[in-house]
Amino acid sequence: MTMTSDNHMRTFYEYIVVGCGGIGSGALYWLSKRVGPDVLGLEQFQLGHERGGSQDYSRIIRMAYPDDMYTKLTPHTYTAWSEVERESGLQLVYRTGGLSIGEKGVSDHITSEYARAMAANNISYENLTGRQLHERYPQFTLNDNLVAVYQKDGGIVDAALGNSVHVQLARGNGATVIDQCPVTRLSRDAGGRIAVHTTKGIFHCRKVLLTAGAWMNHVLGSVGVHIPLYVTQEQVTYFGTPHMKDFTKDRFPMFIYHKADYDIYGLPIHGNSGSKIGIDAVGPVTTADSRTYEPDPVREKIVIDFLQTTLPKYLGPIIQTKTCLYTMTPDRHFVIDTCRKYGWDDVIFCCGAGHAYKFASLLGKILSELAVDNHTQYPISPFTMEREAISNPNYKTDFHMKGNSQSKL
Template sequence: MATEDIIYDVIVVGAGIEGSATAYQLAKRGQSTLLLEQFPLPHCRGSSHGQTRITRRAYPQAIYSAMMGQSFDEWAILEKESGEKLYRNCGTLVVSPPPMLGLVERGLKVNKAPYRSLTVPELKSEFPNITLPDDYVALYDYQGGILHADKSLIAFQDQFKKYGGTLRDGEQVNDVIPGDIVTLKTTTGNLFKGRNIILALGPYTNNLLAKTGLQLPLKPIRVPVLYWKEKVAGMYSSDKFPCYIDRTGSEGVSIYGLPALEYPGLVKMCLHDGPVVDPNKREVADVSWVRDRMMKYVAQTFPWLDPVPAIEETCIYTNSPDTHLFLDRHPKYENIIIAAGFSGHGFKLAPLVGKILSDLVQGKTPEYDMDWFKISRFDKGGENPSSKL
């Protein structure tokens, strides 16, 4: 049967973590689902590659802490189905001056997430491998830890196929023809038809949305992923060093870190920022200022790490203006649904994002306040969801 003769219940465009998790949830619900990926798999041209990601309940917005409670449950289901160990529970330490942690603590309390507060003396006693300012305090998120990113992505894709889904890579969609049945054209000359379309394209979102007359306020940025060598072997192993978030970090920008795990004796430590880029031309961006700021921070804060990065890799964040996600229907075409703007914190939420988007496809009302994720929140006169804090 020719591809144009098949009409899928849903076509998901983009096989990163959000698209793959969504396709998995849809196929699991019995929806005939096609998952399209523009690049040959596996690839490192988006936001879902690499070995690890931080996961946590600690958020300044209580809604994300609540969502992560369910997301942890969904990760456990995927682990059981796939037979793969995807989550390592080493805890997450969130540090900053006291005022910055008030909302984070409130979100944890409201959602009954296990945590404890640490004073400066406790910080120095329990984490002698970190040097922090005397005015810092911390929260230890007991459910925090590490997601094995590459394994998680493959697990979603493999389970999606086991539930009857179809995955096609090397199929870049270059046109969208809306209608009751949406037609997608790809650069290979294929046509694909679906009753519903979900666009989960990360930094490439606006390229395809332009075909539908819509642009979202998205900024793809290139984030250098930096690895720093231990001066003493094992000083920052996962039994001595949890995942780490400094909410003020360098010049007010958060810094995050993971224990030595991916590469022997190397700690991942990164600035949550970088230059705005065209994702197709990311290599030309100047990231020297990010590297310089991180070298200064590591030298001051992590005395047992070499202050010059040993390895540098690249990730792309696709930021929305308020760093909250877009999970919404196209304002003109009800059967086109958009997932974008994950702003560097979407990986851990992926299983739940998949369930929310599947609910939208099936006409169900998600259990969370979707005003946070609406496209219209940036319309003139619209209410920014951060006002609900």
């Protein structure tokens, strides 16, 4: 357990953030800018643990989304990260350029959707033929059957560093962060405030911000709320390419390649790792408690076969296949709401739906505004828990997005 000595005896905070992963650490930071020492972060494991969704060298960040609700937010996410970079003096976002690649007659309607959403939101982009793609990035084999949309701001965000920077800046602003401290439940105390029960004692606060990822329903359950969430075990593989120079951040972009049945994505080398590749949302459904950390050799083979034909120099010996959890809603869109319908308008929660790291800082800012101001300046109305995908138990789940793949990574 980590605790600042001057806060040792303190049990009341205006705000308590439950879960200090990507989004929770963002909420801590943005809240601490508003309220200084009046915020407490509680994390069940050690800070920086690898059991959730946010701990890796890199995550994709991009302006381009195939729909408006995220494309309206993406410019703000860059702004939020740049404020964190300015305050910490550390670079977190690398604009490598980003590609959305489709196959003619198979998945080019998806690249067209990216282009449409960007045009509608005044984001500049370029259409590339397969030949232009190869000319600009000869690492891709020449394939006239491909089309691509290029956006210059696409790139990577250093997730592991982002989390620790958020936490360190928050502590610098006076926030308290206690790790190895699971929250077991919430209840109403005699004064009408929230009692946050943990294995280390009870804390009290005016508002709770719940950012518990795959464990969300464990805590929500104690206030009578259940969100339909599907936890899947995903994985990424790092290859020790001998052609490192071809895959540095200044020579190679982040890419998402839309196959007929799924999306494959890749990121340039960042940190003490190799070329990185993964398949979006094809992992088995599991739970945070029953998941394994075992790589799936079938998915490793799929990406190797893909690379052999499309991006052969990316390959090398496997350095590591890292498993990780997606926590997805039935429509794969975020949920950002309060539990007001259940009498808990002072409990605010956020589910990232398996594509939220790029937004982690912005979501933290949004949550801080909801907590302090009771409203946010950002357009989050599509993410209400009242929508059909969350409120209708018969809603047809389509989070795998197979057959009409539209990666949200």
